[in-house]
Amino acid sequence: MRxxxxxxxxxxAFLGLLRALAASRALDPEDLExxxxxxxxxxxxxxxxxARLRALTLQExxxxxxxxQEYAEGLRICADRVSGGVGEDGRSADPELxxxxxxxxxxxxxxxxxxxxRCPALVAALLxxxxxxxxxxxxxxxxxxxxxxxxxxxxxxxLRRLLRPGHAG
Numbered sequence: 001m002r003x004x005x006x007x008x009x010x011x012x013a014f015l016g017l018l019r020a021l022a023a024s025r026a027l028d029p030e031d032l033e034x035x036x037x038x039x040x041x042x043x044x045x046x047x048x049x050x051a052r053l054r055a056l057t058l059q060e061x062x063x064x065x066x067x068x069q070e071y072a073e074g075l076r077i078c079a080d081r082v083s084g085g086v087g088e089d090g091r092s093a094d095p096e097l098x099x100x101x102x103x104x105x106x107x108x109x110x111x112x113x114x115x116x117x118r119c120p121a122l123v124a125a126l127l128x129x130x131x132x133x134x135x136x137x138x139x140x141x142x143x144x145x146x147x148x149x150x151x152x153x154x155x156x157x158x159l160r161r162l163l164r165p166g167h168a169g
Contacts, residue, residue, distance in 0.1 A: 005043060005053040006037060013054075021058075025068065027061070032057075032061060034150075035149070040053055043056075071156065114162060119155035121141055122155055123156070125141060
């Protein structure tokens, strides 16, 4: 019987690559490892499980890096929208811009509060400044560190749907 790429004995063979990739983009190596193992476990047996595990590691790294980049860009866009042109000092010459920014912030907070399950607390913690590390988030929210990334992805997807124009709520 051929082994799968999820064979635990293969862990040492890809762990160095995984850690180096995670460090190159400041990704959580444990979150990345969990993603790789979940993918590997869902696949059929492979004739070359080591090669398949390496390929899965690279694929999941690229996905995670892209998600992180999109997440950071989304936060920047959201901050720009919420600020509504308000300067770093919080001042604006236009009171209308201040009122619009305050309304956008209220709308965002109300939408975050409507998210299901652990999402409101997780999204609020993700927006803290300075940002929490995954270890700190795990402690703060009493959830496994490896589930923060996948949960964050689901929560942000839900938030995107709720913020979509024309969403009936």
